[in-house]
Amino acid sequence: MSLRISQTAHYVPSKVITNDDLAQIMTTSDEWISSRTGIKQRHVVQNEQTSDLALTVAQQLLQKADLKPEQLDFIIVATMSPDYLTPSTAAIVQGKLHAGKALAFDINAACSGFIYALAIADKLLAGPYQRGLVIGAEVLSKLIDWQERSTAVLFGDGSGGVLVEKSTQVKGIVAEDLATFGDLGAKLTAGYQPLCSPYSSDNIAKHKKYFEMDGRAVYDFATHEVPNSIRRVLVKANWKKDDVQWFLLHQANGRIISAIAKHLNIPEEKFLENIAKYGNTSAASVPILLDEAVNSGIIKRNQKLILSGFGGGLTAASIALSF
Numbered sequence: 001m002s003l004r005i006s007q008t009a010h011y012v013p014s015k016v017i018t019n020d021d022l023a024q025i026m027t028t029s030d031e032w033i034s035s036r037t038g039i040k041q042r043h044v045v046q047n048e049q050t051s052d053l054a055l056t057v058a059q060q061l062l063q064k065a066d067l068k069p070e071q072l073d074f075i076i077v078a079t080m081s082p083d084y085l086t087p088s089t090a091a092i093v094q095g096k097l098h099a100g101k102a103l104a105f106d107i108n109a110a111c112s113g114f115i116y117a118l119a120i121a122d123k124l125l126a127g128p129y130q131r132g133l134v135i136g137a138e139v140l141s142k143l144i145d146w147q148e149r150s151t152a153v154l155f156g157d158g159s160g161g162v163l164v165e166k167s168t169q170v171k172g173i174v175a176e177d178l179a180t181f182g183d184l185g186a187k188l189t190a191g192y193q194p195l196c197s198p199y200s201s202d203n204i205a206k207h208k209k210y211f212e213m214d215g216r217a218v219y220d221f222a223t224h225e226v227p228n229s230i231r232r233v234l235v236k237a238n239w240k241k242d243d244v245q246w247f248l249l250h251q252a253n254g255r256i257i258s259a260i261a262k263h264l265n266i267p268e269e270k271f272l273e274n275i276a277k278y279g280n281t282s283a284a285s286v287p288i289l290l291d292e293a294v295n296s297g298i299i300k301r302n303q304k305l306i307l308s309g310f311g312g313g314l315t316a317a318s319i320a321l322s323f
């Protein structure tokens with residue numbers, strides 16, 4: 001028994017902000033952003049919340065599969081930018097979808113969130129459940145300090161997801177490697193919830209609401225731990241790296257993907273990329289990349305894929321997927 005990805009979908013808000021648009025409101029340039037990150041533009045919400053982006057993807061997945069909402073057993077939303085602490089973004093989607101039979105919950109593993117969520121869905125399908133939605137959805141624009149150019153230029157809003165079903169036909173997730181490096185968590189933070197009772201005092205600076213990142217430290221972490229993660233999952237899957245048709249990595253930074261390809265001595269062409277169009281959309285980046293590659297015919301059935309996420313936590317996670 002295994003997990004089959006039956007449908008893929010993605011959605012991004014209509015508002016496009018180019019690097020030149022950002023140069024109008026902060027001291028930066030298209031040259032700096034493009035050369036250091038590979039990003040040319042990003043999509044930013046105007047009046048949509050994270051649950052709205054996730055709901056649109058959920059509706060697309062049901063429509064593609066000709067399924068009714070009540071046929072869903074679960075909805076998992078991977079997000080680090082939920083509408084609320086409670087209700088979960090997944091619960092909001094479940095309610096608006098009228099998917100009354102589906103258990104629904106969020107998971108937060110930042111940019112590894114979609115990979116963690118796929119692995120969790122695999123376990124649910126090994127149990128009493130038949131099918132569900134796994135969605136990565138982010139509105140990072142609400143977590144950005146728009147006065148801080150070092151982070152404001154990196155991120156975008158978006159959502160992507162998959163319909164997963166119990167299957168006896170495909171191998172699905174052949175192996176997984178989900179790692180957390182909590183001792184490095186302070187290197188990438190956002191959304192601190194300050195203590196505020198009459199009995200507490202909180203010396204954490206209030207600006208911890210917004211993204212803060214030790215870019216050098218996270219960059220170095222990624223270029224070392226992502227190759228390690230991919231090597232481990234290849235061994236667990238008993239795959240050789242040449243068996244893999246495509247590598248779908250979190251779209252954090254174009255130079256990081258090149259560095260990881262070099263570390264692994266794998267041709268860069270095997271690493272799919274769309275960071276130029278969307279920026280870093282955290283948990284949404286891999287499912288957006290997956291849907292685009294399926295739609296364009298780059299990814300075909302029965303191919304061997306490696307999906308990898310890395311970032312906040314810090315986390316690094318990989319899945320060997322027989323698509």
Ligand SMILES: O=C(O)C1CCN(c2ccc(-c3cc(CO)ccc3Cl)cn2)CC1
Binds near residue numbers: 215218219256282310
């Ligand atoms: O070249 C420069 O000056 C800078 C150097 C630092 N850079 C970075 C550093 C880290 C990330 C990053 C972020 C996340 C969060 O999702 C996850 C994973 C990563 Cl590897 C993205 N960019 C940008 C260009």
